[in-house]
Amino acid sequence: MTWRNADFLQKLQKPILVVGAGGIGCELIKNLVLTGFKNIHVIDLDTIDVSNLNRQFLFRKEHVGKPKAQVAAEAAKALCPDVNIKFYHDSIMKEDYGVEFFQQFAIVLNALDNKAARSHVNRLCLGAVVPLVESGSSGYLGQVAVIMKGKTECYECVPKPAQKTFPGCTIRNTPSEPIHCIVWAKSLFNQLFGEVDPDDDVSPDPNDEENQNPKGNTVMSKSSSTASMDGNNSENSKPVSETEKLSTRQWAAVNNYDPEKLFNKLFFDDINYLLSMSNLWKERRKPTPLQWSQFLSGEGSSRESSVNTLWSLDKWCNVYEKAIQELAKRFDESAKENRVLTWDKDDEPSMNFVAACANIRSHIFHIPEKSLFDVKSMAGNIVPAIATTNACVAGMIVVEALKVIREEFDKVRSIYILRQPNPRGKILADDEPVGPNPHCYVCSSHKREIFVRLNIHTMLVKTFESKILKQSLNMVAPDVIDLFTNRIIISSEEGETDALMDKPLAELGVKNGSQFDCDDYLQKFEIRIMLLHHEEFKSDDFEITTDPHVHTAKAENGVHPEAEIAESHRKEEEHKNGNKEGNGQPVEDGVLSMEIIEKSPGLKRKAVDTNDEKETSPKRSRIIE
Numbered sequence: 001m002t003w004r005n006a007d008f009l010q011k012l013q014k015p016i017l018v019v020g021a022g023g024i025g026c027e028l029i030k031n032l033v034l035t036g037f038k039n040i041h042v043i044d045l046d047t048i049d050v051s052n053l054n055r056q057f058l059f060r061k062e063h064v065g066k067p068k069a070q071v072a073a074e075a076a077k078a079l080c081p082d083v084n085i086k087f088y089h090d091s092i093m094k095e096d097y098g099v100e101f102f103q104q105f106a107i108v109l110n111a112l113d114n115k116a117a118r119s120h121v122n123r124l125c126l127g128a129v130v131p132l133v134e135s136g137s138s139g140y141l142g143q144v145a146v147i148m149k150g151k152t153e154c155y156e157c158v159p160k161p162a163q164k165t166f167p168g169c170t171i172r173n174t175p176s177e178p179i180h181c182i183v184w185a186k187s188l189f190n191q192l193f194g195e196v197d198p199d200d201d202v203s204p205d206p207n208d209e210e211n212q213n214p215k216g217n218t219v220m221s222k223s224s225s226t227a228s229m230d231g232n233n234s235e236n237s238k239p240v241s242e243t244e245k246l247s248t249r250q251w252a253a254v255n256n257y258d259p260e261k262l263f264n265k266l267f268f269d270d271i272n273y274l275l276s277m278s279n280l281w282k283e284r285r286k287p288t289p290l291q292w293s294q295f296l297s298g299e300g301s302s303r304e305s306s307v308n309t310l311w312s313l314d315k316w317c318n319v320y321e322k323a324i325q326e327l328a329k330r331f332d333e334s335a336k337e338n339r340v341l342t343w344d345k346d347d348e349p350s351m352n353f354v355a356a357c358a359n360i361r362s363h364i365f366h367i368p369e370k371s372l373f374d375v376k377s378m379a380g381n382i383v384p385a386i387a388t389t390n391a392c393v394a395g396m397i398v399v400e401a402l403k404v405i406r407e408e409f410d411k412v413r414s415i416y417i418l419r420q421p422n423p424r425g426k427i428l429a430d431d432e433p434v435g436p437n438p439h440c441y442v443c444s445s446h447k448r449e450i451f452v453r454l455n456i457h458t459m460l461v462k463t464f465e466s467k468i469l470k471q472s473l474n475m476v477a478p479d480v481i482d483l484f485t486n487r488i489i490i491s492s493e494e495g496e497t498d499a500l501m502d503k504p505l506a507e508l509g510v511k512n513g514s515q516f517d518c519d520d521y522l523q524k525f526e527i528r529i530m531l532l533h534h535e536e537f538k539s540d541d542f543e544i545t546t547d548p549h550v551h552t553a554k555a556e557n558g559v560h561p562e563a564e565i566a567e568s569h570r571k572e573e574e575h576k577n578g579n580k581e582g583n584g585q586p587v588e589d590g591v592l593s594m595e596i597i598e599k600s601p602g603l604k605r606k607a608v609d610t611n612d613e614k615e616t617s618p619k620r621s622r623i624i625e
């Protein structure tokens, strides 16, 4: 091959970084060594799970439990012994991997599965001025895009769509679809055993707007309201959160995680409490409370074992009992080390617990039940990963990486795998990269400003940090200073601003129109945030926009300005790809899909599935000779 000349071979010696050694990553690492890249660094925070083996072909049964990065590096080394491959069993979002770390690479190749890590790598590559190849796959769809500072749009130039969310009151009070019960069951897992998020409360919400009378008072039916609200009757008939202000976890601990008591609380007392909120059931079918004593056998039929079939309620109760006993035991052990459990769809008791609780709740609300397999897909928000799609994506990453390495920037393309062949019979469509969005708050070279609407009297500093800076703006270690008062509001130095975390912003002198300078030293990312006070917003409501004037008109329509901007970008993209190549299907969680990065005002929402940050393991790295 004429292009394999000395100059090119020299370029293959340059160090490159692969982020993620999962479905796409395994294919990619194999391609890279076979193409002749000689200095490869691989980072992945995870260990190998049995469920990875069907498509992550560098891994074998005996590798289950071992770090992905290590096994992938060893397998690659076995394929091409003269390659230098260094692995890191770690999260790329750690402090150790800052701009200087990135600067050593000629190119970075992303094979990730979550937006937080993708945004973080995007910012570091921009900061280090290193080209990045971004990739994503979802079922049969896939795409690859090259990101070069100042030349192409970055991963965050176009806002990405938020993951599908549901109003909190639907989840807590009036579920009507299986997914509502699954989201509830996942939240219940966290309330009992995991990281508690107050937004994910699972007990009945007495403040449901639907249950207010015109004067704004809560409506309770007579018999049950006395039973549940004034404590004249059984203490058990109050929802968990109302019972002597005990949290769900405290209540469970006081009751020794007794499966029967917990069952009766969640599926009988709380449901009765919901029934007492009579307005809710005026036009809905009432739920039917269930008691543990109705399932005395507790055995379930042993024939009902296929994960694809619908199981009886008896069986689910049995599954629930076993799962809760096992999880309570584990939780107890973890608590000794100050740790909590992390929900994982591939962990049997965790998955069984969620499937059982979701199905029992579905039964109560007359919602169709689901098989274990279906609940797993929905709870894990899984679009089945397809090995051949990953293989195509990984191949395209290498093709684009080679162009970048050879400095053939004019040849660089964004590539999409289409669902069906386009009119020209092509399943792979390509397009010239789009230039940077001059208003991008991440990569634009001038003024990076955004407006955040919130209630300065009720929003706490910690909510501002977690929901706005970290979850929405993808910062990792933010520092924030109020430009008017010169006061440090949030510091990335441990402990420095802990005392401020529970204070509302206004208590720190923040006013309508205050400006915050926020920077993340780790991401080399700076942004100015203009705060706009909105009296009607609740404590965790906020809205992010680049144009403060669009708000009123759009808010009335329930359409957010940023959503509209995203939509117009999407249409533009669709127009380009669809009309030219018959595309028009942005890839879920891929590089060009959109995210609405803020909540709608006044509506509490729950995520279907957050890309749960996986537990990171201590850093280990070494070079395989």
Ligand SMILES: Nc1ncnc2c1ncn2[C@@H]1O[C@H](COP(=O)(O)OP(=O)(O)OP(=O)(O)O)[C@@H](O)[C@H]1O
Pocket: 019, 020, 021, 022, 023, 024, 025, 043, 044, 045, 046, 051, 052, 068, 090, 091, 092, 093, 111, 112, 113, 114, 117, 385
């Ligand atoms: N912050 C991060 N740092 C390093 N690696 C990460 C980070 N976030 C995700 N990854 C890795 O990216 C890879 C993505 O691969 P993939 O999408 O195939 O996911 P998976 O977890 O292997 O599969 P599945 O989710 O289908 O079970 C995973 O191996 C995951 O551990």
Ligand SMILES: [Zn+2]
Pocket: 153, 154, 155, 156, 157, 158, 436, 437, 440, 441, 442, 443, 444
């Ligand atoms: Zn950008």
